[in-house]
Amino acid sequence: MAAELIPLAAALKSMKRANSGLTWIRQKHVAEFLRNLADAPVITHEAFDELPDSRTREYVRGLLVELGVLPRRDELRRRYDSWAVEALERVKSPQNLDVIRRYIRWHHQRRMNHMDEVTRGTFLRAKQEVTVAIELLNWLTDHSIKLPELQQSHLDVWQAEGPTTRRIAERFLKWAIKTKVAASGLTIVPHRRGTSPRLAKAGQDEALQQVIYEDGLETRDRAAAILILVFGQQAENIARLTWNDVTITEELVTIQLGKIHIALLDPLAQPWRELAANPGHNLTASHPNSAWVFRGISPGRHINPGYLTTRLSKLFKTRAARLGTLHELTKLAPVAIIAEALGYSPTTIERHATDSAAAYAQYVAATKAVRQNP
Structure with missing residues (x-):
């Protein structure tokens, strides 16, 4: 065995469920890959790149990065x-x-x-x-x-x-x-903003009740869903949260989404307490010192935002829910405060505020028309 693979073997043996690691490493395709890797004079990223592309290749690469054998790269x-x-x-x-x-x-x-x-x-x-x-x-x-x-x-x-x-x-x-490779003045009809579907307030409330009280949902799904339904967060930003962004005490749970910490009150705080106690993926060698809140299957990496979205799709459409939440929030607080608290640009929140105001104006006009023509 190449010297660089010794830390990998040691890490697998030291897992909380060491038999799982040994069972994995004894699989035919894994053992064959490791034999090919061991033949390399030096184990580097370039040596990995020369081997056939596979999930095993990238998984082992990730493990060696987490163990400090290989440097991190983008x-x-x-x-x-x-x-x-x-x-x-x-x-x-x-x-x-x-x-x-x-x-x-x-x-x-x-x-x-x-x-x-x-x-x-x-x-x-x-x-x-x-x-x-x-x-x-x-x-x-x-x-x-x-x-x-x-x-x-x-x-x-x-x-x-x-x-x-x-x-x-x-x-x-x-x-x-x-760059002057095409004539000036040409245009493409842009996408009209504000045309994407939004989850209505009633739908948001129903989904939130389901997230909080329905049995059978995984803790991390509940925690992520709360950030979308209550704070209008994007799946990619949720996936990149670390425990440095979250503070949990006996009295309070706070999360930093923008420039300030936002307090979560019960029952919204409970899934986050449970997730902190059992973050998942802690029985393998993939996350020996991971700070990710939502750990992924790949070693040292957070959950894939697309996978997170797919998991939540059984409850609600994440994009529609996020847009609906932002639409409602702009009715409750000034643009600058929402942007600072949620980590959005003021321009983005301003656009949602404009849409919200327009919708309210249409509601007022419709109400007046009904009163005048009962």
């Missing part, structure tokens, strides 16, 4: 770089290939290089924007239109013929105009 940034290489193979025109390569390098990868760690949201948006940009450029190629010759009429036809996701090409188009 895996989402690496995944995007690999994905981008494959995406470039879908571009039909050599001219457009150069454009997309520059777009990836100087817009997305440059932005990622300035981040401490690439977030899941940034990773997914970058992939989506490049995918739609390639779709647009391939459509132009199929119609014998070069990007510098692109006209508004072409864009209108392309957008009308396809799904609503084509509006995402607006971001690529702005970059293309700025």
